[in-house]
Amino acid sequence: MLIDPxxxxxxxxxxEWTDGQAAHWGYVPNYAAAFAxxxxxxxxxxxxxxxxxxxxxxxxxxxxxxxxxQALQNTYCNLAHSKFLRDVCKDEASMVAxxxxxxxxxxxxxxxxxxxxxxxxxxxxxxxxxxxxxHLRDAGLSDNEIADIVFAVAAxxxxxxxxxxxxxxxxxxxxxxxxxxxVEQLTVGRAVGLPSPSD
Numbered sequence: 001m002l003i004d005p006x007x008x009x010x011x012x013x014x015x016e017w018t019d020g021q022a023a024h025w026g027y028v029p030n031y032a033a034a035f036a037x038x039x040x041x042x043x044x045x046x047x048x049x050x051x052x053x054x055x056x057x058x059x060x061x062x063x064x065x066x067x068x069x070q071a072l073q074n075t076y077c078n079l080a081h082s083k084f085l086r087d088v089c090k091d092e093a094s095m096v097a098x099x100x101x102x103x104x105x106x107x108x109x110x111x112x113x114x115x116x117x118x119x120x121x122x123x124x125x126x127x128x129x130x131x132x133x134x135h136l137r138d139a140g141l142s143d144n145e146i147a148d149i150v151f152a153v154a155a156x157x158x159x160x161x162x163x164x165x166x167x168x169x170x171x172x173x174x175x176x177x178x179x180x181x182x183v184e185q186l187t188v189g190r191a192v193g194l195p196s197p198s199d
Contacts, residue, residue: 001030002167005037013039027173030193031076034166045159052155056148059089063111064118066098068153071122073189074160076170082186083177099185113139114149121153169193 007014017039018032035042053061062085069077078099086095094111097104107115113136120128136146162168172195175183183192 001033005034005166007037010037010039017042025171025173027171029174030171031163031168034162034168045155048155049159052148052151056145056152059085059091059094060111060114060145060149061152062089063094063098064114064149064152065156066095067115067118068122068156069160070098070188071119072157072160072164074164075187075189075192076163076168076174077156077160078186078188079170079174079178079183079192083174096182099182110136110139110141113141117146118149118153121150122157125154164190 014036017035018028021032022028035045062081065081066078066085069081082095082099085098086092091106093104093106096102097107098115117128117132117136120132133143133146136149137143141149167190169190170192172193175192178186
């Protein structure tokens with residue numbers, strides 16, 4: 001990280017949040033340090049992210065989030081959500097297709113419409129027009145489902161800007177869950193962090 005934010009007054013809250021992240025990942029993720037001065041922001045972010053995620057189809061959430069992470073050039077989120085698409089959604093074929101920009105029978109017209117729309121919202125939300133929305137409707141999405149994609153991308157934009165703005169690198173432990181060649185494809189921004197000396 002480029003900075004080292006801390007607030008001794010909230011150290012116990014930070015430890016509680018960090019412990020929760022470690023329980024989820026099996027190690028303390030690098031992004032935990034970014035919230036060391038504001039555990040309240042970390043908790044608010046977690047609530048927002050889970051509220052958005054749990055209100056929509058999980059696979060669609062992951063696809064939209066990956067598309068946003070790629071458009072925002074954030075390696076950390078691209079790796080993490082590629083892992084979730086592969087492991088939680090059991091869709092390795094789509095994960096590989098998104099990582100390598102290759103065709104896949106597992107990605108249908110609705111998926112492609114979501115990918116294009118999420119990427120555009122991430123890159124240039126003010127350029128989104130009625131035709132973009134209509135393309136999603138034509139692919140079978142309701143207006144509520146379209147709103148969910150916007151929510152997912154907007155939430156991801158916050159998190160990627162926090163990580164990249166502070167210089168947070170993706171965890172080496174996360175990268176090690178992929179083949180090296182795929183890690184290279186998934187690296188769309190900052191390089192993956194080096195393993196700690198104890199690894």
